[in-house]
């Protein structure tokens with residue numbers, strides 16, 4: 001079993017290039033099924049979630065490989081084979097494959113997705129949206145058997161602006177004659193990027209980034225190379241890590257416009273930030289002001305994917321802060337581990353009260369989910385002494401060799417095979 005060994009206490013300084021957003025790349029890979037030509041997705045790291053999605057593409061008979069810092073896909077020979085639980089079990093975003101397979105073949109069989117460590121994460125909005133496009137769906141013991149032979153453009157009103165449901169329905173509708181509409185759509189930058197990818201291939205999607213998305217059917221999509229947007233959550237993790245440990249960090253190939261709600265909190269916490277078209281810089285004296293209350297919300301609100309890292313930062317603030325998690329019901333598990341390091345966090349239902357402490361101490365802790373794991377690494381970097389963080393496979397789902405990036409910033413982080 002691997003651990004990240006972190007010797008804390010130093011400041012973080014230097015520059016990093018931010019790669020493509022995992023949450024943009026995953027639906028884009030799934031979307032490649034819609035096209036019979038070669039697709040090249042550039043500037044993305046071989047994260048374990050991305051490799052899992054490539055395995056799903058290969059299962060359909062498509063070619064999908066990771067090469068030279070990008071992904072090459074050709075789905076000319078894909079067929080709508082059942083996507084079994086072994087492939088969908090470890091990765092929630094496997095459900096993204098449903099819309100594209102239906103759009104291309106008019107039928108699909110996909111097992112329920114896995115990856116439920118932060119809450120129930122149902123897929124009812126995906127399925128009810130597809131039904132509005134006239135897809136007939138049967139659940140055969142965990143296998144979703146979908147018949148899309150009668151598919152037609154339609155109007156979908158989402159009860160909640162789900163990111164994944166918006167993306168799935170958008171992809172399902174690409175070839176439907178006429179115009180499909182998604183109302184109360186999610187507005188995340190990754191949705192805008194997926195629309196950009198579809199349009200770059202010749203599709204006609206408009207309104208992405210607003211709460212109403214229109215998809216006008218086209219006959220075919222043409223292959224091309226595409227560079228997805230940079231990862232606002234990975235970038236945000238380095239910004240909060242610097243805020244917590246103190247230092248001066250500049251992120252390049254990064255769009256500060258995508259993290260406005262986080263930046264506002266960093267400024268409130270006493271950080272100095274500088275922003276340009278494609279970079280962001282943060283300077284921290286390591287003194288953090290408490291923030292009375294933060295609530296996670298769909299974009300452009302404060303992202304749930306930055307919740308854990310921000311709570312980690314606030315454990316060292318002067319005073320008490322409150323974090324309310326509105327998206328996922330079980331996303332505070334990591335606070336138990338932070339408390340082992342000397343933090344003072346009390347969780348009640350969807351709210352965490354974080355009383356600032358003077359210092360954290362190195363400890364042996366375990367990551368139980370992706371962003372909670374990143375929060376533990378951040379805390380270990382700011383703590384006195386040595387920490388070992390287990391459960392590294394969770395962290396690897398969304399950060400490629402996180403230890404190397406922190407090393408570039410002067411952090412003392414190593415991947416080791418045992419605790420000694």
Ligand code: UD1
Pocket residue numbers: 022023024026092093119120121122123124125126127160161162163164165186190298304305327328329
């Ligand atoms: C995406 C992101 C994830 C992020 C989340 C919220 C990807 C690959 N993942 O996940 O990192 O944390 O957005 O910003 O892009 N819900 C339902 N029924 C559904 C679908 C969702 O009730 O059919 C609920 C979920 O349980 C959750 C909320 O809606 O409470 C938001 O989920 P959603 O926006 O769908 O998140 P994901 O697409 O799974």
